[in-house]
Amino acid sequence: MLQTAQRSSKRSISKKAPPHERFLEAFRWMLLARTLEEKLVSLYRGGLITGGVYVGRGQEAVSVACGLFLQKGDVFAPLIRDQAGRSAFGEPLVDVARTYLGSRQGPMRGRDGNIHRGRPRDGQFAMISHLGAMISVAVGALMAKRFKGEKNFVGLTCIGEGGMQTGSAHEGLNIAAVEQVPLVVVATNNHYAYSTPNEREFACHDLVDRAKGYGFEGHTIDGTDLANCLDVIGGAVQRARAGRPPQLVVASILRLSGHGEHDDASYVTEEIKREPFARDCLKCTEKTIVDLNLAGTETLREWREDAAAQVDRAISTAQKEAAPEADEEDWRAISMRDLVDQVE
Amino acid sequence: MSITYLEAIREAQAKLLRDDDRVFIYGQDVGGSFGGAFKATKGLAKEFPGRVLNTPISEDAMVGTAIGAALEGMRPIVEMQFADFSSTALNQILNNAGTHYWRTNVPVPITVRLPSGGTKGSGPFHSQSMESLYAHYPGLIVMTPATVEDVYTMLIEAVAIDDPVVFCEHKYLYYHLKADKLPTEGLPTGQARIAREGRDLTIVAYSAVLHECLAVAEQFAREGFEIEVVDLRSVKPLDTDTVLASVARTGRLLCVGESFPWGGATAEVIARVTSEGFHLLDAAPQRINARDTPIPYHPNLWAAHRPNAKTIAAKARNLLQE
Ligand SMILES: Cc1ncc(C[n+]2csc(CCOP(=O)(O)OP(=O)(O)O)c2C)c(N)n1
Numbered sequence: 016m017l018q019t020a021q022r023s024s025k026r027s028i029s030k031k032a033p034p035h036e037r038f039l040e041a042f043r044w045m046l047l048a049r050t051l052e053e054k055l056v057s058l059y060r061g062g063l064i065t066g067g068v069y070v071g072r073g074q075e076a077v078s079v080a081c082g083l084f085l086q087k088g089d090v091f092a093p094l095i096r097d098q099a100g101r102s103a104f105g106e107p108l109v110d111v112a113r114t115y116l117g118s119r120q121g122p123m124r125g126r127d128g129n130i131h132r133g134r135p136r137d138g139q140f141a142m143i144s145h146l147g148a149m150i151s152v153a154v155g156a157l158m159a160k161r162f163k164g165e166k167n168f169v170g171l172t173c174i175g176e177g178g179m180q181t182g183s184a185h186e187g188l189n190i191a192a193v194e195q196v197p198l199v200v201v202a203t204n205n206h207y208a209y210s211t212p213n214e215r216e217f218a219c220h221d222l223v224d225r226a227k228g229y230g231f232e233g234h235t236i237d238g239t240d241l242a243n244c245l246d247v248i249g250g251a252v253q254r255a256r257a258g259r260p261p262q263l264v265v266a267s268i269l270r271l272s273g274h275g276e277h278d279d280a281s282y283v284t285e286e287i288k289r290e291p292f293a294r295d296c297l298k299c300t301e302k303t304i305v306d307l308n309l310a311g312t313e314t315l316r317e318w319r320e321d322a323a324a325q326v327d328r329a330i331s332t333a334q335k336e337a338a339p340e341a342d343e344e345d346w347r348a349i350s351m352r353d354l355v356d357q358v359e
Numbered sequence: 360m361s362i363t364y365l366e367a368i369r370e371a372q373a374k375l376l377r378d379d380d381r382v383f384i385y386g387q388d389v390g391g392s393f394g395g396a397f398k399a400t401k402g403l404a405k406e407f408p409g410r411v412l413n414t415p416i417s418e419d420a421m422v423g424t425a426i427g428a429a430l431e432g433m434r435p436i437v438e439m440q441f442a443d444f445s446s447t448a449l450n451q452i453l454n455n456a457g458t459h460y461w462r463t464n465v466p467v468p469i470t471v472r473l474p475s476g477g478t479k480g481s482g483p484f485h486s487q488s489m490e491s492l493y494a495h496y497p498g499l500i501v502m503t504p505a506t507v508e509d510v511y512t513m514l515i516e517a518v519a520i521d522d523p524v525v526f527c528e529h530k531y532l533y534y535h536l537k538a539d540k541l542p543t544e545g546l547p548t549g550q551a552r553i554a555r556e557g558r559d560l561t562i563v564a565y566s567a568v569l570h571e572c573l574a575v576a577e578q579f580a581r582e583g584f585e586i587e588v589v590d591l592r593s594v595k596p597l598d599t600d601t602v603l604a605s606v607a608r609t610g611r612l613l614c615v616g617e618s619f620p621w622g623g624a625t626a627e628v629i630a631r632v633t634s635e636g637f638h639l640l641d642a643a644p645q646r647i648n649a650r651d652t653p654i655p656y657h658p659n660l661w662a663a664h665r666p667n668a669k670t671i672a673a674k675a676r677n678l679l680q681e
Pocket of ligand 1: 144174175181274
């Protein structure tokens with residue numbers, strides 16, 4: 016609250032001071048994510064993607080803030096709607112293209128698809144579908160860093176309000192606090208878990224109230240307000256890094272897409288679409304940029320073109336690459352060759 | 360000096376903690392002065408401060424945490440208080456650890472210790488043998504040591520293996536089984552052991568029931584039958600070659616395991632032998648498992664639920680007479 020007030024007073028003094036020092040940088044990652052995902056959607060509609068497409072439309076401001084403040088040596092365990100954050104943390108765009116398009120050269124080599132991707136050795140953990148499972152994995156990674164004597168590291172993991180209701184999430188949050196690891200958990204309430212609205216998901220007043228129960232420090236954010244996301248998530252990352260207890264940030268937005276692209280989201284009510292949290296964070300951010308004259312229309316156009324060019328490059332690279340072939344696959348699920356069970 | 364199966368587990372862990380900085384033990388009640396529900400970590404928390412850690416009752420998060428730590432270079436050992444409770448960690452073991460190498464090319468070197476199998480009076484939720492279930496899923500090694508020597512060397516090997524290992528140690532053997540001393544080396548994982556040589560019938564077993572099978576073989580020897588007993592040691596990988604070679608000598612096969620009868624390790628052995636060595640068989644292969652009910656509490660029922668010397672001997676006799 017205080018921060019918001021300070022920001023708006025600043026705004027009236029200097030028209031050109033961005034509401035957060037990394038505001039424009041963050042915007043460009045958001046733009047890149049949106050551009051990429053729109054491209055993926057069109058490929059999907061054209062029948063060029065096998066399996067589902069899951070986008071983070073409307074969640075880019077929250078997501079970018081999740082990736083932006085992490086550094087090399089940190090751990091990021093993103094979830095379904097985190098394209099912006101993954102890119103900001105350093106995931107190459109071509110990894111996304113290769114995974115969605117099933118290139119044998121991607122990090123998953125056709126063995127897993129879409130959002131189920133990562134580079135664990137670079138701190139980019141590869142989510143499994145089962146919601147809630149990645150929280151404790153992040154905890155363990157941070158414990159390991161502590162065991163090894165590393166310093167100044169932090170972990171961040173994302174979850175939806177739906178995933179927050181799993182037993183696994185509960186165990187993960189609790190164990191994070193027991194172990195006092197430098198973890199930030201960002202829970203985005205986009206008001207639907209697939210088609211299920213909040214009132215059938217949980218009955219507490221506000222998910223952030225759980226922070227206290229777990230021994231976390233809790234924060235809420237307006238996920239349509241990029242500056243707010245950057246302030247609060249950036250602050251939470253800093254606090255965790257500085258040795259404060261684990262941090263829970265609960266963001267409020269509306270999912271501006273179907274659950275996946277197969278879903279027309281006809282269950283989303285007209286009423287909820289008029290809520291303030293239903294605004295499109297990308298549009299809100301762009302409006303702030305224009306209103307404060309942080310970048311001219313020409314610059315904005317260049318950024319858009321640059322994003323489109325990057326996306327095109329990544330997609331066309333992946334499209335040219337060979338698909339995995341069943342007879343070249345080694346069909347071994349363990350790394351130790353001599354321990355593979357030889358089943359016909 | 361004599362050392363029990365349980366003490367060997369403790370000694371293996373002490374050695375692992377001593378020799379390898381990457382090792383830590385994570386489980387309910389393993390730390391402090393308590394040392395675990397079965398005392399498999401007795402004294403270790405004191406000897407290795409900060410590396411033998413009590414956890415909340417959160418099997419899912421215990422394994423998830425171990426996975427994360429392994430990804431960052433540690434070699435965690437997770438102790439389940441009883442194998443049965445690993446059911447609430449199935450997701451992490453099967454879907455996270457078991458898929459990780461395949462998906463990302465990065466292996467997950469965790470060891471999950473499961474105090475397994477029946478002891479009388481333990482009932483449906485403290486007696487289960489889950490090796491068949493874990494072996495069914497890709498991406499896991501499933502060890503089922505039957506001797507003091509094996510439980511020691513295999514646990515040490517489990518931690519050295521880069522892939523996730525489900526380590527099924529049998530609670531019945533904890534105190535019953537003793538050896539004179541600990542070995543310095545053992546057979547490699549994936550290699551079965553001929554526990555007793557014979558020519559008339561092959562019995563394939565693993566874990567605690569191996570000893571019942573050996574007793575039966577002893578009993579038949581007095582009648583002039585020579586039963587060969589194969590100890591699988593690990594059900595995954597499964598040493599089909601050693602089993603086939605034995606069946607080639609005997610022509611008859613009986614498989615004995617303590618897990619539930621539908622599918623499972625014994626069915627797998629028979630499936631492999633019949634498809635790869637049908638011509639070696641002089642009689643239809645047989646198997647004995649636990650019964651297809653939850654595990655009973657009362658000793659009278661419990662003893663009849665699992666394979667025992669009587670049921671094994673009856674099946675063996677039928678096979679020998681065919
Ligand atoms: C444990 C588990 N159960 C069911 C699913 C199927 N599923 C995938 S996403 C989803 C909805 C998730 O909602 P939420 O966590 O709020 O995230 P959102 O999709 O809204 O971003 C469901 C039910 C799953 N992935 N994991």
